[in-house]
Amino acid sequence: MRSWSGIRFLVCALFALCAAGGFGASVMRQSSLPASGFSDTEAVTNVVFSFAEDVARDFSVRLELDATPSNCVEVAFGCDADGDGRLGTAEAELALGWDCGRWFVVGTNRLARIEAEPSVTVARRTLVLGMHVDAEVEVRRLSIRDGGAAELFPELASTRPDWLFSRRWNLARLAVRGIDPAHERALAVLCGAGTAVYLR
DSSP states (O other): OOOSTTSOOOEEEEEEEEETTEEEEEEEEESSOOOOOSTTOOEEEEEEOOOOSSSOEEEEEEEEEEOOTTEEEEEEEEOOTTOSSSOOTTTEEEEEEEETTEEEEEOGGGOOEEEEOOSSOOSEEEEEEEEEEOTTSOEEEEEEEETTTEEOOHHHHHHOOGGGOOTTOOEEEEEEEESSOOOOEEEEEEETTTEEEEEO
16 A cells, blocks of 8 residues: 655645735645555644634635545545644534545535535546635535536535534644545635635
8 A cells, every 4th residue: 555655745824914005924834744654544734724704705625636536635624622733523614525536525523425426537636616705604605616617516505504614713634545646736715814725
């Protein structure tokens, strides 16, 4: 079984406070994911961030990977309730990604999981989530696309459950597991509050 320890990553979290006539940012970088200590080769990194509690905004997540039937890449968001700097399974309120041949989205505490077949037959795949959230933290518009074209998970777009977004979130997690390297990149952007989380 191949190890992920030899695969290089750049993890960059960019936090910006936007104001009239000014822009401020701090950057964190991590040169590689830690070596996996598990039989499924799982490697994980966590990035701290914060959302400003003000105006309506657009939230987007873009995940790119070399997808195969034997690998899994997951991006998750939630609140670090116990303060240990790691987003546990019970703390992840939204997770999405690729799992051994299918796209998936998972809701709070893993109780709501839906899956979809990929719409294109290419090795390098892209999942793009976009939503508009109003000042009352309600998701007004939602789009999840495969390769930026085919619409996935129409049931989420119509119901827009409340676990899709929260201002309480302060931790993002990128998890990779499987035999085949995924060469993944993930980008999450919150427009209006000037916040971006970049995982590569």
